[in-house]
Amino acid sequence: MKKILMVSPQLCTGCRICELVCSLSRDGECNPLKSCIRVFKIKEEGIDIPGVCQQCESPLCADVCPVDAISRDPDTGALIIREEICVGCRACSMVCPYGAITMDISKRIMIKCDLCGGDPKCVKFCLTKALVYDRPEVLDTLRQESTLRSLVKPLLKSRETATIKKEKTK
Amino acid sequence: MTYGWMGTILRVNLTNEKITKEPLDKQIATKFLGGRGLNGITLFRELKAGIDPLSAENVLLFGMGPCNGTLSLGSGRYNITARSPMTGGFGDSNSGGFWGPELKYAGYDQIIIEGRAEEPVYLWIDGDEVEIRNAGKLWGRDTFETEQILKEELEDPRIQMLYIGQAGENLVRFANVMTGLYRAAGRSGMGSVMGSKNLKAIAVRGNKGVGVAHPSKLQEAALKAYDILYSDWFAQLFSEEGSPCLVDIYNNRLGALVTRNFQAGVFEGAEKILGKYFDENYKIANKGCFSCPLHCGCFYMIKEGPFAGLRWGKAEFATIVNFTSRVGVDNIEVALRAGILTDKYGIDLISMGGVLGFAFECYEKGILTPKDTDGLKLEWGNGDAVLELVRKVAFQEGFGKILSEGVKRAAEVIGKGSEDYAIHTKGLEHIECDPRGLQAWGLGYAVSSRGADHLRALPAFEYTISPEKAKELYGTEKAADRFSIEGKGKMVKWFEELRAFADSMEICKYITRTGLLFPEPLVEMLNAVTGMEYKPDDAFKIGERIVNVERAFNVREGFSRKDDTLPKRFLEEPLMEGPSKGHVCDLEPMLDDYYKFRGWDVKTGLPTRAKLEELGLSEIALELQKMGKIPPEKKTRLEEKK
Numbered sequence: 001m002k003k004i005l006m007v008s009p010q011l012c013t014g015c016r017i018c019e020l021v022c023s024l025s026r027d028g029e030c031n032p033l034k035s036c037i038r039v040f041k042i043k044e045e046g047i048d049i050p051g052v053c054q055q056c057e058s059p060l061c062a063d064v065c066p067v068d069a070i071s072r073d074p075d076t077g078a079l080i081i082r083e084e085i086c087v088g089c090r091a092c093s094m095v096c097p098y099g100a101i102t103m104d105i106s107k108r109i110m111i112k113c114d115l116c117g118g119d120p121k122c123v124k125f126c127l128t129k130a131l132v133y134d135r136p137e138v139l140d141t142l143r144q145e146s147t148l149r150s151l152v153k154p155l156l157k158s159r160e161t162a163t164i165k166k167e168k169t170k
Numbered sequence: 171m172t173y174g175w176m177g178t179i180l181r182v183n184l185t186n187e188k189i190t191k192e193p194l195d196k197q198i199a200t201k202f203l204g205g206r207g208l209n210g211i212t213l214f215r216e217l218k219a220g221i222d223p224l225s226a227e228n229v230l231l232f233g234m235g236p237c238n239g240t241l242s243l244g245s246g247r248y249n250i251t252a253r254s255p256m257t258g259g260f261g262d263s264n265s266g267g268f269w270g271p272e273l274k275y276a277g278y279d280q281i282i283i284e285g286r287a288e289e290p291v292y293l294w295i296d297g298d299e300v301e302i303r304n305a306g307k308l309w310g311r312d313t314f315e316t317e318q319i320l321k322e323e324l325e326d327p328r329i330q331m332l333y334i335g336q337a338g339e340n341l342v343r344f345a346n347v348m349t350g351l352y353r354a355a356g357r358s359g360m361g362s363v364m365g366s367k368n369l370k371a372i373a374v375r376g377n378k379g380v381g382v383a384h385p386s387k388l389q390e391a392a393l394k395a396y397d398i399l400y401s402d403w404f405a406q407l408f409s410e411e412g413s414p415c416l417v418d419i420y421n422n423r424l425g426a427l428v429t430r431n432f433q434a435g436v437f438e439g440a441e442k443i444l445g446k447y448f449d450e451n452y453k454i455a456n457k458g459c460f461s462c463p464l465h466c467g468c469f470y471m472i473k474e475g476p477f478a479g480l481r482w483g484k485a486e487f488a489t490i491v492n493f494t495s496r497v498g499v500d501n502i503e504v505a506l507r508a509g510i511l512t513d514k515y516g517i518d519l520i521s522m523g524g525v526l527g528f529a530f531e532c533y534e535k536g537i538l539t540p541k542d543t544d545g546l547k548l549e550w551g552n553g554d555a556v557l558e559l560v561r562k563v564a565f566q567e568g569f570g571k572i573l574s575e576g577v578k579r580a581a582e583v584i585g586k587g588s589e590d591y592a593i594h595t596k597g598l599e600h601i602e603c604d605p606r607g608l609q610a611w612g613l614g615y616a617v618s619s620r621g622a623d624h625l626r627a628l629p630a631f632e633y634t635i636s637p638e639k640a641k642e643l644y645g646t647e648k649a650a651d652r653f654s655i656e657g658k659g660k661m662v663k664w665f666e667e668l669r670a671f672a673d674s675m676e677i678c679k680y681i682t683r684t685g686l687l688f689p690e691p692l693v694e695m696l697n698a699v700t701g702m703e704y705k706p707d708d709a710f711k712i713g714e715r716i717v718n719v720e721r722a723f724n725v726r727e728g729f730s731r732k733d734d735t736l737p738k739r740f741l742e743e744p745l746m747e748g749p750s751k752g753h754v755c756d757l758e759p760m761l762d763d764y765y766k767f768r769g770w771d772v773k774t775g776l777p778t779r780a781k782l783e784e785l786g787l788s789e790i791a792l793e794l795q796k797m798g799k800i801p802p803e804k805k806t807r808l809e810e811k812k
Binding site: 010013014015016017020021023024025027028029030031032033034040041043044045046047048105121124125127128 | 239240241268275317327328350351352377378379380381382385388389392393396400454455456457458459460461462463465467469481483
């Protein structure tokens, strides 16, 4: 089963380490503009959202590419842009639902996440686990559990208070 | 210089609007790295002694380091340097955020701002294109509004900005420079220097990358550094509670928390200002600066009461303490609100806390009455008066005008013995940690090049390491005893070197408050980025060189041993209660010790020719000699014969 890269904006601290390690491992320099993952900030609200390709099951980018430069890696399931074919027409970036395909301004071709061949660097360097890489059924369960846990927080809190009260009366 | 450094310095003269680009001197970069070090030597060379800090003659420097903008940990910082309007000596402040890296991406290692614009302006740096623009509609706005207006004008969320608030415009001496809404270059009045130049903001957008000599080595070094960081208890605590966790340490454990203008070292209302209390009741998310795995920034919100919904991206230890225990207030929400005000008006909140504590104590002692304070009752615990005074200082309104000059000058105006309550060194207000319970910190405050400040030395080991480790590092087990003065000269020198090194790489001090303090992991990252072959010992050498340049700058402005001192309160009045009860700061013997280790003249505190030449600073030795600050070279008989 192919793994997916899951993003949890609520865990993102906005440090942009993912951008740095992505461009560093791809191009040997630290340059957010050459990164395939980018963090967007709503500073006034303290919210950070990493934007990265989700390797759609029915990829619009591959569908619209006029030169068929985008194809799926059979091992990782990543959608790969073949540099030598890409003509930089930007059609893929127009249809991407995540806005996750950008132009490399020096090479003048489109770039996107290729999951680093199955070992995504951004995930390895993300210390708060805002980015994780695993099979979808595992990640979906984890996300579901953490969401439901937060729903019962008030219930847990009331039990905690009751315990403290009991200890105080001892 | 393709790796680490960008190789270009941007020089902007605001008087004649001339913009030039100069190559970065590689030799200087190798010797001083960048950031604070590069700014230090530049300031020494650009200025002559005795200019007015708030005149067009001052220069304002923005310095980046070779690791800024890379995967190197906490590499989001930058330094602002100028002659300080607070101390008249070396002025310098360091801030996090995202601005420094963006300036590297725009292609620059340093900006030198000269002169003074006729009308308010802002600087727009769009990579190679640099423009001085009219800031008419920004002038008079707070920092939050400035960010919003500029964002709309420049239309790109990637643009990073720094700016001053109304305090900087109004030349409040301790005005700061804010970056990206929440990060402050707070100390030594860099905001008022910027205001005196009529420069409201600098907006930057880059499109280059920072070259890395050994990309895979940098990744390995960073991963290793994350492990070192997170094996440290301090980092674990910090990544959760942020710097407010320090309230517990300084109050409960050390008994060295500023309370009512340093009348005490423990605060009875501490329970409701603890980091844990803040974390549980207000924090909603941890936020990090650029490339920082520690993410100590706390985004918080007031959830209940009349201020429900009020939210902001930063509340530090200093935010909380300066507006609570320092003025006897036990309501954390006063501090949160005051912190937002100081950030928006652009005021250094440590100096603000200093002037508040001073004013409140003068009021208690009867030196000030409601007649002097525009009717405000400055009684300990009066939170409303705290908030009102912050506003009055920012706009220099009434009594606020006197306070906006800092405690030293305010005491000169008020007189009546008020100088005893003006807690400052070299004209800069003290931070929140009482040196009577921390001897090495006291020494650090006294000798710091920018006045009473903890970050030049930050000798955290004084209360964190084992006696064995202290003996290994500083030659005596007593160095691990915070009440002992033994080994503290060496300890402070050791720390100052490493702090100056990190400030020049532009790595955060909270990152290096852990196992990452030691030079090995830092040098590993520096070498991976730059391709140079620095050795761990070079970190000490570079640090020492920087400290000596800053010292020489201050000496040129007339400073000497007499200025390396502490307020009488710390030297003579023992703390009355708590874990540091009965102690004062025994400064003089530590100073002797320190100068000796520094290789400076013990009597005067002036650097010696031998030391300056050993560090490759002959040009500075020559200049100090011309001023009569160091004696001319004595030739040996053998040399004379030649």
